[in-house]
Each structure stands twice: as C-alpha cells, then as structure tokens.
Amino acid sequence: MSNETLLRKQLVTLLTGAEAHADFEAAIKNLPEELRGKRPKGAEHSAWELLEHLRIAQWDILEYAINPKHESPKWPEGYWPALPTPADTKEWDKSVRTFRKDLKRLCDLVSDESTDLYAKIPHGEGQTILRQALLTADHNAYHVGQIVLVRKLLGAWG
16 A cells, blocks of 8 residues: 555544544434533533534535635634524534535545645645645544533533
C-alpha cells in the first residue's frame, strides 16, 4: 500500500472512526427525544444546537473546498440554530441524515485518488483538501465531545 493510499485511509478513519473517543454515531444513539433540546445546568448548548452546528460547519467546510461560488453563512448566527430545540423528530432526523451525507461526500473526496490532497484550493486562501479534512475532523471531534458531555449532564449517557 502506498503512503498516499495509507494517508487517505487514515483520514477517512479520523473523520469517521472512534479510535480515541466516542464517534458521532455513539454520541447521538438513543438520545431521548425529550432531551434533545434541553440545556443542562452549566452547559451553553443543547444536543440539538450542537448537532445543527456540526451539520452546518461540516457542510460549509466541504462546500468551500469544492464550490468556488460557495458563500459561507454569517458568523456566528449562521452556524447555529435559532432555537435550542428541534421542531420535531423529523427535523432531528433530517439533520442527522444530512450530517452523514456530507461526511460521506467528504470521505469520498478524500478517498478519490484523483483528488490532490496537497494542492491549494483554487478559489481559497492557501487551504488544501487535506487541511479541510483535518479541520473537519478536529471540529467534529470537539463538538461530538460536547454532545457526550451534555448527555452526561442530563443523565443520558452510558
């Protein structure tokens, strides 16, 4: 296996795996509907707010990498939902599905051997696909950890 192929596989594992901490799937699994929008005492966000922030930020990082016409949301309000609670289960499920879809799109981009991981994004400011993948993995890990903490504070973990 070439170093390039190994790097691509390790990036996908970093984006999707649970080697050093809980992954996205574990963080959201079986979270009771009535707790999804609850902010525990001492926490700034609900699981819903964190889920939506993860979805929006991941989408933005990916779109920036591949779409020269992409316009990022206004910071910070464009990266967070307006309310701490999802409207209903359908809204929660849609956010989860969209997060998964965009994560797959990013993993497919990284896995595609025709993608130059090191080339500067033509419309960017020096960013590369490698940098965007690492940024996404780092950002996702941080906020997935926050979802786990929110669940612990609500008594809904483990």
